[in-house]
């Protein structure tokens with residue numbers, strides 16, 4: 001990276017952080033949740049009407065399956081409940097926001113997505129500004145995060161000048177893909193004519209970029225990519241294991257023994273394939289959750305980053321291999337019993353970042369996990385908040401900005417529970433004597449990875 005580019009990098013961040021435009025509309029609707037009043041303030045329009053999921057048919061579907069083949073693993077239960085192609089919770093619902101079951105950081109504050117947008121640009125610059133830049137998001141929800149990232153791309157258009165940018169969304173839910181398309185393209189998207197197409201929907205963003213939707217990462221075109229995943233890994237199915245006197249046993253989902261179509265957890269009497277394959281010999285905990293699907297996604301990401309360049313930023317609530325029983329349900333912003341009324345509530349398990357790092361192995365360099373508070377502070381959230389407040393005279397909007405900030409960084413709220421992990425190409429961190437791109441970086445240490453160390457913006 002040349003001196004010039006390095007200065008550009010910080011300048012770009014400063015320009016964005018100090019941009020006086022507060023582009024979101026504020027207003028409309030407020031709701032009280034856990035003592036925290038927030039206002040839905042997305043520019044994107046979306047429907048708040050929820051399709052009633054055929055919940056009883058989900059329970060019927062699960063009980064017939066169990067009657068036919070015996071107890072199912074918790075992972076299979078989660079997969080069916082969340083992503084069954086006909087009646088899965090994610091497939092049928094728009095569950096985010098005040099009227100839904102949970103709210104996420106990009107829905108709370110525009111600053112969250114803006115800072116992630118800066119991160120994407122800074123990693124693209126650190127890679128030597130490759131001509132093609134694919135922004136790939138996993139589980140984009142309502143499209144709010146992508147929308148905020150793309151607004152930053154537009155505001156920093158001079159920095160990105162010459163880059164051929166395209167947007168790629170990996171989304172299992174046709175219902176949410178519609179909401180995302182409305183948010184990101186207006187009505188400039190269409191469903192693919194053939195099931196055989198890798199992308200099931202394509203279009204053009206309101207900022208003029210090509211955008212496509214896929215069911216899985218393997219369908220995303222290969223090329224230099226910045227991957228982002230926010231509250232995606234926690235939605236992937238986990239296996240649960242319990243330590244017993246006879247060794248590790250897998251927790252399964254069965255039907256109540258009294259003949260009522262009600263579900264319960266049981267322990268398998270002997271080891272399962274999963275307990276043999278997934279448990280670590282030196283495990284100390286009594287109860288463990290493992291998410292092999294998360295591991296597969298990490299492997300695919302790492303392969304892509306090694307072969308085609310790029311970086312991944314994964315943000316989620318989680319732990320470093322210390323927590324035990326974290327699977328839970330959420331409905332209407334309240335805890336909901338995991339086995340009651342399946343399909344009516346979100347199911348989620350804390351992400352085990354130590355497992356993700358272990359799977360990534362040496363293929364890529366990992367940074368973090370660091371807490372959301374540290375990441376956002378390192379990215380300059382305080383500066384950005386002050387700039388937005390200076391340009392905002394509307395009292396409710398100012399309150400909203402401050403409450404959003406507080407929610408994101410307060411350690412008692414989302415500041416410590418949420419963690420950020422980056423996967424990077426080893427070349428990105430190579431010293432001048434190592435790896436390719438030597439001439440580009442001769443005489444200079446590699447650029448610091450934004451968010452994982454202070455940018456020194458003050």
Ligand code: SAH
Nearest residue numbers: 090104139140141170171172173230231235
């Ligand atoms: N990232 C968004 C939404 C989080 S909710 C935000 O932070 O606001 C989880 C998202 O992941 C939803 O969009 C859901 O439909 C999607 N999702 C869940 N399981 C998935 C899977 N197996 N493959 C692709 N998308 C999935």
